[in-house]
Amino acid sequence: MSGLDTPALLGGRPVRERMLPYGRHEVDEADVQAVVEVLRGDWLTNGPTVARFEGAFAEVVGARFAAAFSSGTAALHAAAHAGGIGPGDEVITSPLTFLASANCILYCGAVPVFVDVDPDTLNLDPATLEAALTPRTRAILPIHFAGLPCDMEAIHAIARARTLIVIEDAAHALGAEIGGRPIGGLSNLTTFSFHPVKHITTGEGGMVTTNEPALAERLRRFRNHGIEREVRERQATWRQDMVAFGFNYRLTDIQSALGLSQLRRLDARLKRREEIAGRYHQAFAAMPEVAAAPTRTGTRHAWHIYPLRLNGDRLRQDREAIFQALRAENIGASVHYRPVHLHPYYRERLGTGPGLCPAAEAAFERLITLPLFPGMTDGDVADVITAVAKVIRWARR
Ligand SMILES: Cc1ncc(COP(=O)(O)O)c(C=O)c1O
Numbered sequence: 001m002s003g004l005d006t007p008a009l010l011g012g013r014p015v016r017e018r019m020l021p022y023g024r025h026e027v028d029e030a031d032v033q034a035v036v037e038v039l040r041g042d043w044l045t046n047g048p049t050v051a052r053f054e055g056a057f058a059e060v061v062g063a064r065f066a067a068a069f070s071s072g073t074a075a076l077h078a079a080a081h082a083g084g085i086g087p088g089d090e091v092i093t094s095p096l097t098f099l100a101s102a103n104c105i106l107y108c109g110a111v112p113v114f115v116d117v118d119p120d121t122l123n124l125d126p127a128t129l130e131a132a133l134t135p136r137t138r139a140i141l142p143i144h145f146a147g148l149p150c151d152m153e154a155i156h157a158i159a160r161a162r163t164l165i166v167i168e169d170a171a172h173a174l175g176a177e178i179g180g181r182p183i184g185g186l187s188n189l190t191t192f193s194f195h196p197v198k199h200i201t202t203g204e205g206g207m208v209t210t211n212e213p214a215l216a217e218r219l220r221r222f223r224n225h226g227i228e229r230e231v232r233e234r235q236a237t238w239r240q241d242m243v244a245f246g247f248n249y250r251l252t253d254i255q256s257a258l259g260l261s262q263l264r265r266l267d268a269r270l271k272r273r274e275e276i277a278g279r280y281h282q283a284f285a286a287m288p289e290v291a292a293a294p295t296r297t298g299t300r301h302a303w304h305i306y307p308l309r310l311n312g313d314r315l316r317q318d319r320e321a322i323f324q325a326l327r328a329e330n331i332g333a334s335v336h337y338r339p340v341h342l343h344p345y346y347r348e349r350l351g352t353g354p355g356l357c358p359a360a361e362a363a364f365e366r367l368i369t370l371p372l373f374p375g376m377t378d379g380d381v382a383d384v385i386t387a388v389a390k391v392i393r394w395a396r397r
Contacts, residue, residue: 023197061184072193075206147302
């Protein structure tokens with residue numbers, strides 16, 4: 001091993017001087033100006049900018065209605081509530097996701113049922129899904145892992161046959177498409193997140209989209225204490241009728257101004273994400289020790305993250321060692337996700353554990369998330385590829 005090849009973990013020189021994060025927001029001067037304008041105006045919350053953001057967002061994702069929320073998690077809670085999920089119900093979801101996708105089912109007093117992923121796509125496997133259906137199944141809640149669209153045709157066919165609600169967790173998938181149709185208007189309800197590592201950000205924030213007016217109404221009430229009408233709609237009266245159960249899950253006008261401004265650059269950012277993923281793909285296709293992130297023909301991937309899969313049989317180091325070695329090279333690798341059913345709370349409360357979803361568990365052991373965000377320079381992308389190649393040379397059998 002030459003000096004240049006010595007991993008930084010063993011005292012060699014790191015590929016980069018400074019840590020490259022796995023994700024990062026981008027806020028430009030137009031965003032700042034848009035926020036300042038609202039700060040100088042009459043409405044910081046409950047105002048017209050929220051409605052403008054919702055309108056613009058609905059148009060982008062091809063849905064009739066959009067309702068803004070204070071986080072992607074609140075959006076999921078609202079969608080589960082609006083979808084009528086309650087105590088005694090079972091909701092089928094994927095274990096390979098962020099906790100919020102399953103937690104929202106618990107919030108409604110229902111039971112998450114984890115169905116294994118397809119090892120090729122890392123998304124909910126429709127073939128296994130059928131076997132998990134029971135008379136209590138009320139909804140299916142698929143996640144477009146990393147931004148790769150699920151097989152919604154197969155999921156919708158199952159849902160139609162059993163009149164189940166479909167709630168898509170599209171926190172990773174703003175801008176993704178299936179057969180040229182954007183994700184957002186395909187199912188009963190679709191949720192998005194505007195956390196800073198996502199495609200657009202409002203600091204914290206989320207959105208639910210739907211084509212059904214009754215669901216849109218339920219969503220709006222739920223985020224506003226279950227009050228029948230919103231503040232702007234009741235200027236001439238003091239009356240506030242609480243007609244349903246609800247929370248304060250509102251997104252502010254300040255945040256909505258940021259979201260609206262960010263939305264204008266969504267397409268350019270998606271293209272840059274695609275470009276970076278394409279470079280990774282080309283580089284990793286030539287390395288038998290790893291498998292490039294999955295893609296699916298007929299879909300547009302939103303590339304929220306780049307999940308690299310290690311081929312354990314060609315490596316003498318495990319995922320943890322490779323992860324640490326990449327970090328030592330100043331590549332901000334991460335891992336998405338420890339399957340939800342393996343978390344202590346779920347194990348205790350639902351009695352879940354290893355062996356429940358073997359494909360998700362095996363995938364988790366192999367996954368490393370590489371940096372991917374639109375602000376990465378070509379040099380940053382090259383650094384990631386150089387570091388992966390360097391670490392793999394050290395780690396292979
Ligand atoms: C798949 C998925 N669902 C839901 C969420 C929750 O979104 P938020 O962080 O905006 O509450 C996230 C956020 O990381 C996510 O990745």
